[in-house]
Amino acid sequence: MQTLTDLVASIRPLDKQKMAQAADYIESLAKPAKSLGRLEVMATQLAGMRGLSHLDNLQKEIIVMCADHGVFDEGVAVTPKEVTYIQALNMQKGLTGVCVLAKNSQTSVLPVDIGIDCEPIADMVSLKLARGCGNIARGPAMSRQDAEQLLLASAQLVKKRAEEGVSIFGVGELGIANTTPASAMISVFSDCDPHDVVGIGANLPLERLQHKESIVRKAVHINRPDGNDAVDVLAKVGGYDLVGMTGVILGAGACGLPVVLDGFLSYAAAIAACQIAPEVKNYCIPSHFSAEKGAQRALEHLNLKPYLYLDLRLGEGSGAAIAMSILSAACAMYCHMGLQANSGFSLPGSPT
Numbered sequence: 001m002q003t004l005t006d007l008v009a010s011i012r013p014l015d016k017q018k019m020a021q022a023a024d025y026i027e028s029l030a031k032p033a034k035s036l037g038r039l040e041v042m043a044t045q046l047a048g049m050r051g052l053s054h055l056d057n058l059q060k061e062i063i064v065m066c067a068d069h070g071v072f073d074e075g076v077a078v079t080p081k082e083v084t085y086i087q088a089l090n091m092q093k094g095l096t097g098v099c100v101l102a103k104n105s106q107t108s109v110l111p112v113d114i115g116i117d118c119e120p121i122a123d124m125v126s127l128k129l130a131r132g133c134g135n136i137a138r139g140p141a142m143s144r145q146d147a148e149q150l151l152l153a154s155a156q157l158v159k160k161r162a163e164e165g166v167s168i169f170g171v172g173e174l175g176i177a178n179t180t181p182a183s184a185m186i187s188v189f190s191d192c193d194p195h196d197v198v199g200i201g202a203n204l205p206l207e208r209l210q211h212k213e214s215i216v217r218k219a220v221h222i223n224r225p226d227g228n229d230a231v232d233v234l235a236k237v238g239g240y241d242l243v244g245m246t247g248v249i250l251g252a253g254a255c256g257l258p259v260v261l262d263g264f265l266s267y268a269a270a271i272a273a274c275q276i277a278p279e280v281k282n283y284c285i286p287s288h289f290s291a292e293k294g295a296q297r298a299l300e301h302l303n304l305k306p307y308l309y310l311d312l313r314l315g316e317g318s319g320a321a322i323a324m325s326i327l328s329a330a331c332a333m334y335c336h337m338g339l340q341a342n343s344g345f346s347l348p349g350s351p352t
């Protein structure tokens with residue numbers, strides 16, 4: 001994976017033949033046809049991924065990209081900036097929301113310092129180029145070169161973890177103020193006014209929402225990102241964590257492995273990833289419908305239908321952690337259910 005072009009080229013289409021075989025096999029299980037609904041669709045999708053030779057004993061991991069944002073200085077978040085660092089330490093201790101939910105679904109969590117405004121953190125994977133990205137209300141978040149370097153480094157990390165046995169990835173993030181750049185990215189990609197996508201993030205008081213909208217508008221106006229060039233959008237109005245998430249999504253696709261999305265921030269990253277490499281969409285598994293205002297618009301743009309409606313708006317990968325149990329359920333169905341033939345009956349398929 002030397003260049004972004006190589007990375008994109010290594011994302012292959014799903015294997016249609018294997019998917020057809022899997023669909024036939026699922027039809028032969030001891031149940032009415034299609035009665036396990038979207039679990040069947042999910043198992044069929046997974047069966048088409050070249051990185052999964054069978055759907056048994058899958059090792060699940062959520063990579064949590066942690067970084068700070070210069071735009072924090074514009075008063076777009078109520079949380080103290082140090083909370084990014086403090087919560088990153090809590091990730092290591094297993095104390096965050098994503099950690100407990102991931103533990104509950106037998107999933108590991110890998111926090112990555114991709115630009116927290118702090119000294120190096122002992123025993124934490126680091127891809128850090130700088131302590132926080134630029135303030136997008138005054139200039140670009142980072143150079144295009146830095147964005148490309150971080151995309152490749154994040155994809156490389158996924159490849160390494162896949163070689164070490166991880167077979168299902170999830171994406172998460174931590175970065176106080178990051179709903180501001182994510183809103184900017186989504187408004188550029190879906191060509192809509194910031195008013196339609198800017199939400200309260202981590203509880204910004206409603207009376208400050210207009211200010212946050214105006215900062216997003218200013219960021220887009222000053223940087224003039226090209227909505228048809230996702231790397232330009234990431235570099236100009238994104239952030240290190242959002243670039244890292246995009247790299248994780250592309251990296252999973254390049255390994256032929258599924259990547260479970262999380263909430264609002266992951267939607268922004270997934271839109272960027274799908275624009276860079278449209279084929280990667282087949283490897284994306286949506287998890288939940290975020291309660292952040294712009295979620296609907298982002299998911300419509302992605303054309304993905306979430307599995308869970310839980311009013312989550314935490315981030316970190318918390319929704320991905322819960323959805324890992326759904327992936328395990330789809331695999332359990334596929335690998336362990338009895339067959340109609342072995343049970344002495346045969347049912348007609350359901351009408352399509």
Ligand SMILES: Cc1cc2ncn([C@H]3O[C@H](COP(=O)(O)O)[C@@H](O)[C@H]3O)c2cc1C
Pocket residue numbers: 076077078079083087173174175176177178179180200201202203204314315316
């Ligand atoms: C304690 C705490 C833990 C979090 N974990 C994730 N987020 C989430 O909220 C932040 C984005 O919201 P905003 O743009 O309004 O700052 C990100 O860190 C995101 O991961 C948290 C936020 C807080 C306060």
Ligand SMILES: O=C(O)c1cccnc1
Pocket residue numbers: 179200201202262263264265266290291292312313314315316
């Ligand atoms: O949807 C999310 O993931 C989200 C929403 C608000 C704040 N942080 C994350």
